Amino acid sequence: VPWLNPEILTLFLYHEMRPMTIDEETHIIQSMFGKLPRSVHKVLEISHILRRSTDATLLSLASSLSTRQLIRIAKRSVTYEEDDPYDIIQRACLSKFLPQLAKQALETVLLRAGVVKRDKEDDSRKIMVNDREVTIGNTTTPVFHTTATSKVPDILFYDVPQHVGLLEKMLQDFLLGEHLLLIGNQGVGKNKLTDKLLQLMNRPREYIQLHRDTTVQSLTLQPSVQGGVVRYEDSPLVIAVKNGYVLVVDEADKAPTNVTCILKTLVESGEMILSDGRRIVPANDPRVGNDPNIIPIHPEFRMIVLANRPGFPFLGNDFFGALGDLFSCHAVDNPSRISEIQLLQKYGPDVPLDVINKLVSAFGRLRSLADQGLIAYPYSTRELVNIVKHLQAYPEDSISDAVGNVFDFDRYSKDARDTLLEVLDEYKIPVAMTSEERAIQRKRVQMTIERDSGKGMSGPKHGKVDEKNEPHVGGNTWAGGTGGRDTAGLGGKGGPYRLDAGHDVHQISDEEKAAVPEHIRKAAREMGLKAFKQLLKEIEMSEYDHNLYQQYSFPVEKQVQALRVILNSLQAKSKERQWHRHQTTGELDDTKLIEGVTGEKNIYRRRAEKEPEIGSPQLKPKRLKLVVDVSGSMYRFNGYDGRLDRQLEAVVMVMEAFHGFESRFQYDIVGHSGEAHCIPFVDKSHPPADQKQRLNILRIMHAHSQFCMSGDYTLEATEYAVKKIAEEDCDEAIVIVLSDANLSRYAIPPKEFSAMLTCDPRVEAYAIFIGSLGNQAEKLCNALPAGKGYVCLDLKNLPHILQTIFTSSMLKSA
Secondary structure: OOOOOHHHHOOOOOOOOOOOOHHHHHHHHHHHHOOOOHHHHHHHHHHHHHHHOOOHHHHHHHHHHOHHHHHHHHHHHHHHOOOOHHHHHHHHHOHHHOOHHHHHHHHHHHHHOOOOOOOOOOOOOOEEEOOOEEEEOOEEEEOOOOOOHHHOOOOOOOOOHHHHHHHHHHHHHHHOOOOEEEEEOOOOOHHHHHHHHHHHHOOOEEEEEOOOOOOHHHHHEEEEEEOOEEEEEEOHHHHHHHHOOEEEEEOHHHOOHHHHHHHHHHHHHOOEEOOOOOEEEOOOOOOOOOOOOEEEOOOOOEEEEEEOOOOOOOOOOOHHHHHHHHOEEEEEOOOOHHHHHHHHHHHOOOOOHHHHHHHHHHHHHHHHHHHOOOOOOOOOHHHHHHHHHHHHHOOOOOHHHHHHHHHHHHHHOHHHHHHHHHHHHHOOOOOOOOHHHHHHHHHOOOOOOOOOOOOOOOOOEOOEOOOOOOOOEOOOOEOOEEOOEOEOEEOOEOOOOEOOOOOOOOOOOHHHHHOOOHHHHHHHHHHHHHHHHHHHHHOOOOHHHHHHHHHHHHHHHHHHHHHHHHHHHHHHHHOOOEEEEEEOOOEEOHHHHHHHHOOOOOOEEEEEOOOOOOOOOOOOOEEEEEEEEOOHHHHHOHHHHOHHHHHHHHHHHHHHHHOOOOOOEEEEEEEEOOOOOOEEEEEOOEOOOOHHHHHHHHHHHHHHHHHOOOOOOHHHHHHHHHHHHHOOOOOEEEEEEEEOOOOHHHOOOHHHHHHHHOOOOOEEEEEEEOOOOOOHHHHHHHHOOOOOEEEOOOHHHHHHHHHHHHHHHHHHOO
């Protein structure tokens, strides 16, 4: 709040609300609902374990089990006899969508408290409807009678066990008078489930979809032209409040924060001020009936809010973090394998079951990769349903054609394309991912003709180069030919190495290749090795260098891919589209209705990437400074816990992941040891371009750690890095300090290290401890400010830590 400055603060008296003890909280809940089931006591116990924790991750989870949420849980458990504390906590915290580190931390707490998952999916739940009542599972409610039958949804919906179970939980919360929040990935069926629930209960609904340009005024009033005059009518929100309809708010995470705060006041206090001066108040408010500008909330009014999960790749606001406490939350996930197969069989009864099984297995694998952060988009049931519907409607089309409709967009991303091809190939699903492959798939047919060439071999050679690059089949004259002998090419025998000139390949048989004499094989192998060494020489790498670099790069291949997915998402956020007004096509601009009546054509608007204005300053890059520890202790204790190797792998991961993003993200790497507080390894203006340059950086780091003097400059290095990067003109500044947590040896208190990390508010600084003697790292991490320290003794967690850092700092201004 800008006006609440230090001078104004002195005018206030302060009262601190201390957290309630578990006994006080239990007493309040028992006074409301009487004797509590065992599951509620267990949830209370877990909530206080989270609140007492010194770990920043667990503290953030504690807010999902606030007193308000605990009262809601108790009310539900007493009414419907819920007895599974694991399911209750997982649902309240939306654990399905938590970052990997937070999810692991929560599972550890639950396991220590003896709360474990019960593996069950009740297939016996059924939906039964008659004229008087509807029953979902074990929950029954009377059918609602309404005159607004045109507002009751009527959709195609196939019952599967997982969806029926979720519908029952939604119905229970609805009957308890709660407003619902459904959070899930795109395409998992949030709208379908909502419409089906309202259809079963015969409840009329109003629908509103939010977006980046939603304003408070557009949320409450809708302009229209009547008789050449602009009139403002009630929005779906106001109509639902007046008439007791269910308001469905879609894409809630896309709206600006000030708009969602308006919804918060409506749900929390039952009050809301409209832009025309009218006020929505609870039905029992004494002002009701005395003032025409007072609108009472109808007792049957409910709100069902739909939102995508926070974070990548949807890049919306964290609606759950801001308002989740006010709603009864439900995580909507893709159906389980059994449920998904049943669903797809109903959409495509004529599609072979083995094809459906292949598709479900492949999509399950892709979702697992999305959960690990290796691909950005979590492929949903919607895409699967569309594939099966295509195969059902056009049985003559191949599975490759149907699958291609879903994955065509991913052909333009090399990282995504390679991963998709690997997964689809694993499950024998053919798909063409490049334009060349698509052309080949349509036109070319392989022909196999077996005959013995009868030709001998004289010895391996490169062959002549055809300047016209004409195709050559057979023979032993031209380089780049196919099906020949002696020369470099494809599909032949006795050549020194493979050489693709871009022509159709003619392949001789394996039997003829196997008949090549051993001395010819040996000569071809020697010539191939010579060519490989020449290639390495061109980039100044020996064969030993190549193998050495692979020792550090191979273990972090998946982590590099995960980090590149994160950086791609951050870059996508920076290129967010905006409304372009005064267009001749697109969506009608409600601010230009009068112009439309008078005959103007440019009354539309459409979303597109905004072009920079002439003379506008160039977009500033985001800056990352990586401070690595190359002190003697890193080399000394590398045999104990592999800390130096882990750091070198982390450096490789950063260098490879950031390659290609130099226009938006600039990084440099500096080190510290017992000799100096700033040892430059990578300059932001000249990042390493190839493996040779990256390997040289690793060698310098390793050598410095081996031969440097003992000592520690962690504090000086951190302070220097923070102050140095603060001087730069950049969009966002981040410093990450990699350390082995060996500060106690040099009598450096954690308080001083904490002060260095926070010495400049313009810089977000973090410490990642990649080595530890005993529990040194954990103790030091707990002593730092919440969210500033991380322990990473397993490098597979480093991308998740970096994702947490980027989410909390880079996305603030992205």
